Amino acid sequence: MDVIKKIFNEKRSLLVPVVSIVLGLLIGAIAMLAGGYNPILAYSSLFNRVIGSPYHMGETIRAITPLIFTGIAVAFAFRTGLFNIGVEGQFVMGMTGATLVGVLLDLPWYIHGPLAVITGAVFGGLWAGIVGYLKAKRGVNEVISSIMLNWTALYLANLIVSRFLTDPGQQKSRAIHESALMNIDWLVQLMDKARIHWGTFVALACVIIFYIILWRTKQGYELRAVGHNPEAALYAGMNVNRTIVKSMMISGVFAGLGGVFEVLGVFGNQTIMAASPGYGFDGIAVALLGGNTPVGVLLAAILFGGLSYGSAGMSFGAGVPQEIVRIVIGSVIFFVAAHGIVKFILKPFMSKRAKRKEAA
Amino acid sequence: MKKTFSFMLMLVVAMSLVLSACGQAKNGGTNEGGSKVESDGSGKDFKIGMVTDVGGVNDKSFNQSAWEALQKLKASTGAETKFLESKGEADMEPNLNNFVREGYSLTWGIGMLFEDAMKKVATENPDAKLAVIDAVVEAPNVTSVTFAEQEGSFLVGVVAGLMTKTNNIGFVGGMEIPVITRFAKGFEAGIKAVNPEAKVNITYSGAFDKPDLGKSIAATMYNDGADIIFHASGGTGNGVFNEAIERKKSGKEVWVIGVDKDQSLEFGDEVTLTSMMKGVEAAVTKVSKDLIDGKWQGGSHQVLGLKDDAVGLPETSTKNVPEDVLKKVEEYKTKIVSGEITVPSA
Numbered sequence: 214m215d216v217i218k219k220i221f222n223e224k225r226s227l228l229v230p231v232v233s234i235v236l237g238l239l240i241g242a243i244a245m246l247a248g249g250y251n252p253i254l255a256y257s258s259l260f261n262r263v264i265g266s267p268y269h270m271g272e273t274i275r276a277i278t279p280l281i282f283t284g285i286a287v288a289f290a291f292r293t294g295l296f297n298i299g300v301e302g303q304f305v306m307g308m309t310g311a312t313l314v315g316v317l318l319d320l321p322w323y324i325h326g327p328l329a330v331i332t333g334a335v336f337g338g339l340w341a342g343i344v345g346y347l348k349a350k351r352g353v354n355e356v357i358s359s360i361m362l363n364w365t366a367l368y369l370a371n372l373i374v375s376r377f378l379t380d381p382g383q384q385k386s387r388a389i390h391e392s393a394l395m396n397i398d399w400l401v402q403l404m405d406k407a408r409i410h411w412g413t414f415v416a417l418a419c420v421i422i423f424y425i426i427l428w429r430t431k432q433g434y435e436l437r438a439v440g441h442n443p444e445a446a447l448y449a450g451m452n453v454n455r456t457i458v459k460s461m462m463i464s465g466v467f468a469g470l471g472g473v474f475e476v477l478g479v480f481g482n483q484t485i486m487a488a489s490p491g492y493g494f495d496g497i498a499v500a501l502l503g504g505n506t507p508v509g510v511l512l513a514a515i516l517f518g519g520l521s522y523g524s525a526g527m528s529f530g531a532g533v534p535q536e537i538v539r540i541v542i543g544s545v546i547f548f549v550a551a552h553g554i555v556k557f558i559l560k561p562f563m564s565k566r567a568k569r570k571e572a573a
Numbered sequence: 574m575k576k577t578f579s580f581m582l583m584l585v586v587a588m589s590l591v592l593s594a595c596g597q598a599k600n601g602g603t604n605e606g607g608s609k610v611e612s613d614g615s616g617k618d619f620k621i622g623m624v625t626d627v628g629g630v631n632d633k634s635f636n637q638s639a640w641e642a643l644q645k646l647k648a649s650t651g652a653e654t655k656f657l658e659s660k661g662e663a664d665m666e667p668n669l670n671n672f673v674r675e676g677y678s679l680t681w682g683i684g685m686l687f688e689d690a691m692k693k694v695a696t697e698n699p700d701a702k703l704a705v706i707d708a709v710v711e712a713p714n715v716t717s718v719t720f721a722e723q724e725g726s727f728l729v730g731v732v733a734g735l736m737t738k739t740n741n742i743g744f745v746g747g748m749e750i751p752v753i754t755r756f757a758k759g760f761e762a763g764i765k766a767v768n769p770e771a772k773v774n775i776t777y778s779g780a781f782d783k784p785d786l787g788k789s790i791a792a793t794m795y796n797d798g799a800d801i802i803f804h805a806s807g808g809t810g811n812g813v814f815n816e817a818i819e820r821k822k823s824g825k826e827v828w829v830i831g832v833d834k835d836q837s838l839e840f841g842d843e844v845t846l847t848s849m850m851k852g853v854e855a856a857v858t859k860v861s862k863d864l865i866d867g868k869w870q871g872g873s874h875q876v877l878g879l880k881d882d883a884v885g886l887p888e889t890s891t892k893n894v895p896e897d898v899l900k901k902v903e904e905y906k907t908k909i910v911s912g913e914i915t916v917p918s919a
Contacts, residue, residue, distance in 0.1 A: 268674070272667045368779065375749075382919070384685065384750035406697055408666070479663055484686065487748055487780045488627075490661055525657050525664070529671060535629070535658060 233548040233555045234516075240548075241541030250533045255541075258530025263523040271400075271407020275479060277518030279304070281416040282471025283496025284514045285423045286464045288505040290355075292427055293460035294440035299344055299359025301493025302366030303337040303465040305486075307472030309370040310336030312483040315389030315476070316378050322392040329393040330415075330473050337469015338462040340366060345461030349454035355461070363489065371485045378483070385484040395477040410478025412470070417511075419467055424507040426463070436460050468493065495521075502550055513549075520545060616650030616865040619679070622672035623656045623857075624665060626684035628781065630656055634807050634833045635853045639683045639706065642857035650865055665690040673701040679864050681706070681857065685752055691715060702871065704860050706853055707752055713872040718856045720877050722752065723759030723916040724909050725849045725884030726803070728902050729830050730763020732847055732886070733771075733801045735898045738826070740771045743794035745813055747781040747806035755918045756805040756832070756849070762917055767901065774799060778809045787812030795820060795827055801846060803830040810836075817844040828893075835887035847890040852883035880910045 242252035263273050283300045290297035297303075311333035318325065344362060347353040378386035400409045427433040438446040439456045447453045471492060476483050499517050503509030520542045527533045527541070548555060623643055625636040643654040657668040665687055672680040673694060679702045682691050688708040695703050695712035704716040733742050744760055746753040761773050774794060778786045787809035794802055795816065802817070804810035810832060817829045821844050831837065831848035856877055863869045877883030886894075886902065894902075908914045 262671075266674075268670065269667070276663070371779070382751050384748070385689070475663070480689070482689070484662065485748065485750065488782060490663075521660065522664075522667075525668060525671070529655065529657055529675075532655075 229552050229555050229559065230512075230549060232559060233552055234545055236555065236558075237545030237548040238541070240544040241537075244537055244540045244544075245531075245533060248534070248537050250531055250537065255527045255531035255533050258526040259520075259523040260526075261530065262526025263519050265526075266405065267403070268405040268407045269522075271404030271409050273519055273522045274413055275408050275410075276522040277514050278410075278413045278416050278478075279471045279475055279490075279492040280495055280499050280514035280518045281420065281511060282412075282467055282474075283492045284499030284503060284510040285419055285507070286467035286471070286493075287496045287500035288503065288507075288510050289423060289427070289467060290460055290464040291500060291505045292440050293436045293456065294443065295345075295348070295355050295457065295460055295464070297341065297344070297359055297461065297464050297468075298356050298497065299341060299362050299366075299493070300464070300468040300496050301489050301491070302359065302363035303340045303468035304472040304475075304493045305363075305366045305370045305489050306340040306465075307333040307337035307469030308476045308483055309366075309373055309472075310334075310469065311393075311473040311476050312374065312378060312386055312389060315393035316387050316482075318393075319390055320392060325390065325392040326395060326477070329389075329477060330395070330470070333473030333476075334466045334469045337472060338466040341461040341465025341468065342458060345458035348461070349457045363493070367486060367489045370483070374483050375485050379485070386482045389477065389481050393477060394481060395474055408479050410474055412474025412478045415470060415474065419470065420507045420511050423467070423510075432459070468496070471496075498546065498550075502546065516549065517546070613649065614651045616646065616652030619650075619652040619865055620675075620677045621646070621652055621654050621679045621681070621861055621864075622675075622677040623654070623681040623683060624668040624672070624687070625656060625658045626665070626682075626686050627659055627661060628684075628807060629658050632807060633811075633836075633839060635706065635851065636683050638834060638851075638853040639681060639857045642854040643681075643861065646858060646861050650862075652861075652865060662686055662690075666694060669694045669703070670698075673698050673703075678702060679704060679861060679869075681861075682708075683853075684708070685750075702864065702869065704857075706856065709874055711872075716860050716869070716871060717874040718860065718877065719874070720851050720856075720884055721879070721916075721918070722755040722805075722849070722851065722884060723762070723918040724879045725851070725886075726756045726759030726805075727763035727766075727909065727914075727916045728879075728886060728906060729803060729847055729849045730760040730765075731767050731902050731905050732890075732894055732898055733760070733803060733830065734764035734766070734768035735901060736828075736846070736894070737768070737771055737801050739798045739800045740768070741797065741799045742771055742773050743791070743799040743802040744773060744775045745787060745790050745794075745802060745804040745806050745810065746775070746777040747809055748779055749777045751919065753777070753805050756803075758917045758919060760803050763905070766905070766914075778806055780809055781807035783809050784812035784815065788816045791816035791829075795825070800826060801828045801830065803832075803849070805832045805849070807833075814840040814844060835889055837887070837889050837892070842889070842892050846893050847886050850885055850887050852877060852881075855883060878909075879906055 245252040262269050264270055286300045287297055311329045314329040314332045344355050344359045347358050348355045374386050395410045397409050435451050435456050439453050443453050499513045503513035524538045527538050628636050630636050630640050640656055647654045659665045659668055682705045685707040687705050691705050691710045695715045702714055706718050709717045744757050757775050764771050764773055776790055791813040802813055804813045814829050817827045820827045828846035829844050830846050833851045836848045837845035
């Protein structure tokens, strides 16, 4: 009982997020009832799609993985006071770097795979580095430059793929050599052919790296100091400009890695894209939802990825149309993001409990 | 800090508004099939699923045509039909698998992006029956349907070539990919066949879902003196139509040639000269019906063209296209069907 109390105590409580999700689902249920659909069936189909079978479980993990990468990429820059809206572009550059190495080179697996991963990460890092450099040297607002570079990245990637990596008459690159692919074969078999890849583990490792860099190193202290107050950091003798570039590059590496594993683990080639995949923009929501903390981002990515993968289950199982599915997802995310409202609603209950404690 | 944070929040809100606007075209999804045909019950043991590409089921283009076909099939045969939308390319494989694993009798993938996902799902599930539009998948359990877009585009090219007054014609493609270049090549060949003088300006917008881009490209073309624009660019083309409608209102003589469906029904006869219809609906109906009638052929690849009436002009063309031009179109159609003319496709 004490354990439960501990979990649900007010300070570091799980109560607020849990109530937020429940409230969101309730609002969603009302929307479904209003539309004449069965919310219980819809929610059971949602959960069934997320955890109902090994295949869907695996695919949910596949959908969550890129969101972890882009989520920590946004959160990392945020901690340094930078709003990296260009994660999308860095993600695409990461894809392109990995595809270039994966398609053009033919090396033994123990070199090829890591080389493709590193190249993609470097592509993403350098792409973000441009933004950091412009900000540090020329004072260009990183929001503007990174948003513009998203488009540049998309069309540059399309150009590279279509000029160097594509057979005539195709609109996707040649297949990436087996030696560079990052699937985990035994786990893919175990998960009933869901596309599981090493990216998931790298993503988890990156969450830990994110924590260690920011809170356990001197550099991380500098990064956060610049985020809190650049002038004070400058006064304290820190090199603010270098910190900005460094922060952007690390953020870009995380984003790039997300793109890398999307091509090496999921697709095995890169298409000429009409629009960028959107994981970078979702990453902004994930980072904000997770409060820019490592565990928060991880949980937010799981929530976001699970909902977005599972949402197809609602239309499949209960015939709920896409708009109402979006209302449901939107209201869950709304309540999680606006936890102030939830705290406000919970306050009377909280104080009652506190009083009871006093009385005892 | 607080100020910057609220600024960022505002930006995020603005961003999400922009993004949700991008996705707005995907409303609906439970539209009932138009006609109330009595079901003959022949298909009640069949479950037919369909996975859209990223355009969604209400894209006013081929995804929508395919879904309409399945709804009509449901009405006429009693077959159970369902669709799933793919939000990104990564969703295509699990969505196909969703139908396959639920034991659907036939699963459609709509659009060329399905090539890889379809191939993989077909290989992994040799007992499942699958069908794909606009892509060719070589597997014994997949029916592939593609269209000879160049033939239909040739005919609308003939219309444009004969009807242009400025001898300046535009083409807006979604992306420079094989299926779209077939439109461009056929269109150009059709114009040159009847009007060698005419200048053809071919532009690719790079996107199928950016009406704003279509509008600005159309504005540039019309400013350069074009009076007819043919678009093969999905949702981007909505912008082309909007630009034309605005110019029409201010008294300019401009036309748009629609694509995939009879777009005059959507955008009105004032600006829609004609459309290059692509018989996605007919194709989906035919292959699905074959399954119900026990005539389904896996591993086949069907190229549907003028001879199958799978591409061509809608009947509403008579409103804006004079009879002598339509007669000319009919002439060329006969020549293409008989093989006298081979329309270039690349």
